Amino acid sequence: MPSQKPHYRHLRDKWIARHRELQGTLWSKHKDSLGWLGNKSKQLAIGSSLGGLLIFGLPQIQPVSTSNSLTFNEQIAQDIDKSVFLISDLYNVLPKEVRHLTFDEEQKISDIIFRSFSIKATAVLNGKRLNRSYGLIGLEQHLARFPGDNMRSHFDTQEEAKKFWSSGMASGLGAWGYFASSKDKLSEKDKLREKYYIAVQTFLAPGFNENFAKFRDFFKYRKMLVVNPNNGKAVIAVIGDAGPAEFTGKHLGGSPEVMHYLERVDGSLKGPVIYFFIDDPSDTIPLGPIALS
Amino acid sequence: MLYLNIMEKHFYSHLIETSLLSLELGDIDLSKEERIHLGLLIDSNIHSVILDAILSELSEKDKRIFLAHLATNDHNKIWTHLRANIKNIEEKIKKAAESIKQELHRDIKEAKGK
Numbered sequence: 174m175p176s177q178k179p180h181y182r183h184l185r186d187k188w189i190a191r192h193r194e195l196q197g198t199l200w201s202k203h204k205d206s207l208g209w210l211g212n213k214s215k216q217l218a219i220g221s222s223l224g225g226l227l228i229f230g231l232p233q234i235q236p237v238s239t240s241n242s243l244t245f246n247e248q249i250a251q252d253i254d255k256s257v258f259l260i261s262d263l264y265n266v267l268p269k270e271v272r273h274l275t276f277d278e279e280q281k282i283s284d285i286i287f288r289s290f291s292i293k294a295t296a297v298l299n300g301k302r303l304n305r306s307y308g309l310i311g312l313e314q315h316l317a318r319f320p321g322d323n324m325r326s327h328f329d330t331q332e333e334a335k336k337f338w339s340s341g342m343a344s345g346l347g348a349w350g351y352f353a354s355s356k357d358k359l360s361e362k363d364k365l366r367e368k369y370y371i372a373v374q375t376f377l378a379p380g381f382n383e384n385f386a387k388f389r390d391f392f393k394y395r396k397m398l399v400v401n402p403n404n405g406k407a408v409i410a411v412i413g414d415a416g417p418a419e420f421t422g423k424h425l426g427g428s429p430e431v432m433h434y435l436e437r438v439d440g441s442l443k444g445p446v447i448y449f450f451i452d453d454p455s456d457t458i459p460l461g462p463i464a465l466s
Numbered sequence: 467m468l469y470l471n472i473m474e475k476h477f478y479s480h481l482i483e484t485s486l487l488s489l490e491l492g493d494i495d496l497s498k499e500e501r502i503h504l505g506l507l508i509d510s511n512i513h514s515v516i517l518d519a520i521l522s523e524l525s526e527k528d529k530r531i532f533l534a535h536l537a538t539n540d541h542n543k544i545w546t547h548l549r550a551n552i553k554n555i556e557e558k559i560k561k562a563a564e565s566i567k568q569e570l571h572r573d574i575k576e577a578k579g580k
Contacts, residue, residue: 178495178496178497178500180494180495180496180577180578181494181496181497181500181503181504183576183577184504184507184573184574184577185500185503185504185507187573188504188507188508188510188511188570188573189507191511191569192507192510192511192514195511195514195515195518196514198514198518199514199517199518199521202518202521202522203518203521203522203529205526206521206526206529206530206533207533209530209533210530210533210534210537
């Protein structure tokens with residue numbers, strides 16, 4: 174891999190993000206005809222190698238490498254195949270406005286997720302659910318992981334610090350307190366839980382007030398799949414905090430790392446995500462970004 | 467520019483002038499691979515905007531006809547269809563491209579300032 178210069182990285186990240194947004198717009202505005210072509214292409218076996226390339230023109234994410242055994246067009250076609258069909262499938266199910274999903278919609282989305290990521294994710298788990306499973310996500314701050322954790326001790330690498338320092342650290346603790354009782358006891362798992370956490374409105378979950386202890390234990394570090402339906406990016410996160418307050422107009426929050434990966438932002442440009450529970454009692458599904466299968 | 471040799475020739479390529487963007491990228495210290503990749507990203511950003519501009523002008527039936535021609539890359543059929551269904555299509559494509567090109571210029575300028 175050639176060295177990557179800062180100017181290159183800056184432009185690459187910006188233009189890939191814009192490309193994904195433009196694709197999202199394209200699909201949201203013209204989903205019927207694009208969906209029609211997707212089906213037609215499959216029937217005619219012209220598929221993404223030709224039709225997809227000409228229509229979506231998505232360059233591969235990594236720079237061109239002469240040692241790559243795939244041809245350039247084949248690589249592009251693979252990238253398109255994987256994300257475009259997920260985006261298209263979700264557009265066909267999700268409502269135009271960001272509202273509560275119906276049971277039927279949730280079931281269809283579970284099916285799409287299983288097809289796309291090979292994991293079972295549902296809006297209801299063990300009879301419990303959140304107040305919603307599709308909502309607007311805002312940016313949260315870093316959480317203190319152990320007593321004395323601060324911005325100077327928070328990052329493992331300079332690169333992480335550079336990328337995520339600006340989000341700052343919340344003045345209070347997460348809903349479950351510290352992730353570890355001391356710096357020495359902070360495990361890799363604890364680090365990942367803080368890095369990939371979401372804040373959800375646990376306090377609005379149906380039945381929460383009547384069964385506080387049961388619901389608290391259920392939600393504590395519960396794994397969830399969070400998907401940006403506009404670009405198909407998804408991350409496995411844990412419930413690490415409760416919030417945001419209803420008056421904010423936001424329905425959940427993501428850690429700086431979650432937001433960065435999903436390419437979601439706060440403020441007037443905030444957008445929706447799907448968030449479903451993952452049933453992973455043996456704790457085998459790793460936290461962090463998840464690739465399409 | 468290197469990337470121009472491998473970029474897809476689109477049905478609208480004769481209407482879109484990207485040499486200024488290429489020149490601006492040429493001023494930045496980039497490897498050959500990085501330059502190619504950024505060139506392709508420029509191409510794909512412009513492509514998405516133009517497709518949206520065209521599809522937004524067509525009826526559902528005409529969108530499908532256009533997409534079918536696009537999928538087979540038949541430039542003659544694409545142009546016959548577009549000229550029959552969208553008034554001043556060439557100007558509309560140029561205008562759509564111009565807006566995204568301005569954003570791309572701003573991005574390059576911003577990157578140079580970093």
